[in-house]
Amino acid sequence: MTGWISEFMNHPATYLKIGWLQISVSNLLVILLMLATFALAVFLPFPKGHDDTQEPRT
Amino acid sequence: MSISKESKHAFDAAPWSGKTKRYDIVKEGTIALAVVAIFALFLSLLMGSPDETPLTFKGWAVSNPDNFYATTVQELAGTSGTATYGAPYNKGAEGLNVGPLWPQKWMGVTHPIDSVNDFVISPLSTQVMSTEIASAVATWKAAPDTQKQDWATAYDDAITKVEGKISDVPAGAYGPVPALAQGLTDMAKGGALDAALLSQGGFFQTDNTKQILFFGDGSYLDDAGTAANLQGGTWGMMNETGRYPGQAWLWLYSFWYQIPPFNNEESKPIGANADLYIMVLMGVMSAGLIFIPFIPGVKNLPMRIPIHRGIWRQYYDENGIKRRKK
Numbered sequence: 001m002t003g004w005i006s007e008f009m010n011h012p013a014t015y016l017k018i019g020w021l022q023i024s025v026s027n028l029l030v031i032l033l034m035l036a037t038f039a040l041a042v043f044l045p046f047p048k049g050h051d052d053t054q055e056p057r058t
Numbered sequence: 059m060s061i062s063k064e065s066k067h068a069f070d071a072a073p074w075s076g077k078t079k080r081y082d083i084v085k086e087g088t089i090a091l092a093v094v095a096i097f098a099l100f101l102s103l104l105m106g107s108p109d110e111t112p113l114t115f116k117g118w119a120v121s122n123p124d125n126f127y128a129t130t131v132q133e134l135a136g137t138s139g140t141a142t143y144g145a146p147y148n149k150g151a152e153g154l155n156v157g158p159l160w161p162q163k164w165m166g167v168t169h170p171i172d173s174v175n176d177f178v179i180s181p182l183s184t185q186v187m188s189t190e191i192a193s194a195v196a197t198w199k200a201a202p203d204t205q206k207q208d209w210a211t212a213y214d215d216a217i218t219k220v221e222g223k224i225s226d227v228p229a230g231a232y233g234p235v236p237a238l239a240q241g242l243t244d245m246a247k248g249g250a251l252d253a254a255l256l257s258q259g260g261f262f263q264t265d266n267t268k269q270i271l272f273f274g275d276g277s278y279l280d281d282a283g284t285a286a287n288l289q290g291g292t293w294g295m296m297n298e299t300g301r302y303p304g305q306a307w308l309w310l311y312s313f314w315y316q317i318p319p320f321n322n323e324e325s326k327p328i329g330a331n332a333d334l335y336i337m338v339l340m341g342v343m344s345a346g347l348i349f350i351p352f353i354p355g356v357k358n359l360p361m362r363i364p365i366h367r368g369i370w371r372q373y374y375d376e377n378g379i380k381r382r383k384k
Binding site (some may be wrong): 003005006008009010011012013014015020021022023024025026027029030031034041042043045046 | 104105106108109110285286287292293296297298299300301302303304306316317365368369372
């Protein structure tokens, strides 16, 4: 695979280092995306308007 | 209206009494699989895959011939990492332990590797040897084991004293060891050692254990790992070469290697056996995750951190249960 994106990806990564904690920017982005997806799953309302819902059981 | 904590918990524990909806888990799973497959295909086409230059014995012997040479001598002297590893490759050490647990030793030698013959003598014997190398191999094979050990150990010690600079090693009673090491270095420089090590297992060979172990005994693989931020002591378990994201889900496994006493190999017993201690620790923690519903205190965490009331907030609102104390 060639192309500028592939070339960009195969260059040495940037690492963030705070004391003993070290993480690549790529990994940090993936973790933030996962957290954002989780937050969306919690906070987005369930879709409404489907006609296949059933009333509460009594 | 204020509802007591007990009532809220009782409501949480009661069967769902809100609206229900038909749910086809196979349909849902198929849609999820298709979305992920399209996403993975798109990203693969866009970004390609990690494309590092392969590590080869030729590359090692050409870029750092002294280190390759010194490592060969260590293989002959039995002082290399492989020769002193223990099970499953040999009986060079008893292996890691946690208290009375010695799993490495108990499993035994299941993948025998003789660093002298597998890494040095056999590869040299696969090629057409010069008179000098053929004579060195013959001398080595004919000598008693104690004599071989004396030659190789003396040369290994001499190389260590001059800090690996081969040209500075004083003359001594090293027998055929210098010729063998030079022969293997020349063989590696020509590219023949890569093929010779790979061909030891059969026609369709996929077992690269010997190559990896030999690489690991010198500085070539170690330096490449450091350059790519793949060392265990710098969260390398989570990383990938280049700018590709790595195994972020291994953060907890990797975390232990960053802190004392796990990050100090000299610290006994934990640091010296860190791999096994961390494996056991993660095993216990994984079991804890599986058995959350049965662990007192932990099993009540969803009541203390009621994320579920946020997800199904409409249901809770309709039933007069507030999600947060005001």
